[in-house]
Structure formats: C-alpha cells, structure tokens
Amino acid sequence: MIEYIVPSNIDDRVLTRAVKLLEEGALIALPTDTSWSIVCSLKSPAGIKKLRRLSGERDERHFTLLCSSISQFVDVCSLDNTRFRLINRLSPGPYVFILKTLPGTEKVLDIRRHEVGVRIPEYPVPIRLIQTIGHPLYSITAKKSMAGIDEEEPAGNEEAGTELPPIPEDNLFESGWELEEINGVDMILDSGEERERVFSTILDMCGDEIKVLRKGLGDWPV
Secondary structure, three states: OEEEOOOOOOOHHHHHHHHHHHHOOOOEEEEOOOOEEEEEEOOOHHHHHHHHHHHOOOOHHHOEEEOOOHHHHHHOEOOOHHHHHHHHHHOOOOEEEEEEEOOOHHHHHOOOOOEEEEEOOOOHHHHHHHHHHOOOEEEEEOEHHHOOOOOOOOOOOOOOOOOOOOOOHHHEOOOHHHHHHOOOOOEEEEOOOOOOOOOOEEEEOOOOOOEEEEOOOOOOOO
C-alpha cells in the first residue's frame, strides 16, 4: 500500500495509520537521506523477526536503529563524552555509529552481538515517524535482491571486525513504487521523488580507535 506524502508536511492521519501498522508487527518502507529503508517497531518482536527474515543477512551490522535524537541512543547504547561529541558533530547525517549495547538490548533486538548500529537521518520522513511512535525504529537498507524473499532463513555472514562490502548501486531503489516488488512490506511512504542510490558510512566506535566498516556518503575522516 503506497501512501503519498509531502515530506515537509506529512498528513497526521498517514502517520497514525503507519504507527498502528508498526505496532501490529508490520514493515514500512520509507525514504531517508541516503537510499530507501525498511523499518519495523523496536517494540514489536513480530516486526523484528519479519525484518530479519526479509533482510537475508545474518551479520547484525546490517541492521540499524533509526533515532530522532541522540537522547534515544542512551536507552540502548553505552555513550561516553568523547563519542557523544563526535556523534553530535556528524548528526543528523549519513552515518551509522556502531556502539556497545546496554544490558538487555540484545534480548530486545534478538541479536547475539553486544553492539548495535544507531543513526539520525537528515530527512523529515523517518524523523516524523519516530517522533510519532515515540521510540527508535529498527531498519535495513532496501535492496532489489530482497524481492521475493520473505520465508527464507537469513544467509551469509561476515567475520567480526571486517569491513562490510559496499552495496552495488544497481541493487538500490530510486522510486517508491519499485518497492512494491518486495513481499512483506505493508506500507510505502512515498514522496513521489526519486532518491539517490547511495548508502551511509558505517563507523565502528566500540574500540579505542574508530574503524570504517563501510565507506558511503558520509565523509571520513572529517
């Protein structure tokens, strides 16, 4: 189901319908400041299970918590002053920050790693949806290779500490209507505009030194 929206002035009724779906375990596709993302509610175990199955990825670094402010990071991540200052400098923007999780986060997200990716997109659509639902959204990058995947178990895994490969441009979407090909997506929030086929820069901040796991739109070093 496509809902056409004006990013700078999203109809509250559309946001209310989107939130209701998310709370029921649905998946929603939406544009961000990079490419298209598919999201579920952080508080929906059914939604998280659907998202993980749809992704086809075992490596949990492919999953990101979309937040509307840094204050939401501290509910799930360990964040000291040094990391806070750098994240505050780069946010909002096309960066994913891998941080150590707080106790209990792994159970909520059904993950094995004691770390999670978080970011604040510089685009109004995900921000308004996060503000309306009241908590972060769990997300993956929408890829054309997901079309037809909704019952297979996730496959493929990268070794911890290694770089994540870039996403080929031709595997990303430009227009919202293209995402109708993906089984399991319950709503598409579509501005009617084509999005750039780019991905975010992933920075691993769990150790003493910051490591670039994937170079994307965000510049590094800065």
